[in-house]
Amino acid sequence: MASTEDKEASKEKASSWKDSIYNPRTGELLGRTASSWALILLFYLVFYCFLAGMFALTMWVMLLTLDDYVPRYRDRIPNPGLVIRPNSLDISFNKSDPLKYADYVKNLETFLQKYNETQQQVNDKCVPGDYTVQDDAEGMLKKVCPFKRSLLSFCSGISDTNFGYHEGKPCVLLKMNRIIGLMPHGDPYVNCTVKKDNPVQMHYFPKEGRFDKMYFPYYGKKAHENYVQPLVAVKLLLTKEDYNKELAVECKVEGSNLRNNDERDKFLGRVTFRIKVVE
CATH class of the missing domain: 2.60.40.1660 (Na, k-atpase alpha subunit.)
Structure with a gap:
């Protein structure tokens, strides 16, 4: 039969595993508090908005250089098939x-x-x-x-x-x-x-x-x-x-x-x- 010490150790391991997901004593979720999660989500939101803005700006500048009637770059061979x-x-x-x-x-x-x-x-x-x-x-x-x-x-x-x-x-x-x-x-x-x-x-x-x-x-x-x-x-x-x-x-x-x-x-x-x- 399992000893009392073994049972207590098993309970501590189960409690430790649950606390790694959500710790009711500190209010941490997956190791981060609510304020920590808010800050990191805000960072990625600003970061990806910046990337999207840079991409849109690059595309806009490129489109300004294009002509609807004459291709700017022609990579086709000069002789027809x-x-x-x-x-x-x-x-x-x-x-x-x-x-x-x-x-x-x-x-x-x-x-x-x-x-x-x-x-x-x-x-x-x-x-x-x-x-x-x-x-x-x-x-x-x-x-x-x-x-x-x-x-x-x-x-x-x-x-x-x-x-x-x-x-x-x-x-x-x-x-x-x-x-x-x-x-x-x-x-x-x-x-x-x-x-x-x-x-x-x-x-x-x-x-x-x-x-x-x-x-x-x-x-x-x-x-x-x-x-x-x-x-x-x-x-x-x-x-x-x-x-x-x-x-x-x-x-x-x-x-x-x-x-x-x-x-x-x-x-x-x-x-x-x-x-x-x-x-």
């Missing part, structure tokens, strides 16, 4: 089955909606072959040069709503990524090649596959609110001997100072895609 539509780098379909190429046709038609006549006729006329520089223009909004889908001729989806897919001569659309202030020197145009022994004929729209300089420079999403990138359509005139084969097509932007041969970035000024047409 080349993008293809329909949005696929592996185009494969059966020309005899509309369901097999329906997604490609729908993707092209949806993409070209903003190039419709009704959308573009509200834009301003520009001088072909010249940059549309508007640095000294009144107001922050810049005029937009129109690019109508009719410029894409047989690849516009107007006269041929299937964009040539039903006849095994598909169209692809190419555009450059937007870069604020880009003014390519020279006369940029698209040139596509097929990696095979026998060349494949191609038609380019607009004429010679050129990106007219009047669509440059781009002033940013807010200043150039209705801006649309110029397009180049490539119609691949495939023949029967090209069917049922996977062809690798490489398109590059040439005729200017824009880079198209950087091995570290396969999409800088160029794009490579595969196409296969099944009879």
